[in-house]
Amino acid sequence: MIKTSKRVEENIIDIQKLLNFKNSPKWEILRFLLNISLSKTTKLNCDCHVQNGKEYRLEQITGLGKEEDRTNLYKEMLKIYHNEKYIDNKTFEQYISEHIENGFLIIKTAVENKFNLFDLVQKELLKK
DSSP, X not given: OEEEEHHHHXXXXXXXXXXXXXXXXXHHHHHHHHHHHHHOOXXXXXXXXXXXEEEEOHHHHTOTTSTTOOHHHHHXXXXXXXXXXXXXXXXXXXHHHHHHHHHHHHHHHHHHTTOOHHHHHHHHHHOO
């Protein structure tokens, strides 16, 4: 199971509004946070003991078993990010949880420091 923290769950509606994802399901926001974290080349920037939030299935976050299954893609990205040759399922789920939390902290920090969030996202997505 993918776990989120209480603070992610409490702020998910604000993130939806901020990103103009108002009609998007929660899993899209969580996937966005995961992707923002994975776009960073620096190590995780949080004490990522994720707890007190909710649990999500891989089907919801990575699309496991669905038409647009991105599970293997995420697994490969996490292996590269964490410099590991093999990631078991439990570690895979833990890493996703940690990266969702880290993505939340990236967004939160950007907002607190009055960065233009869209410039930040554009910069991250256009990195080569």
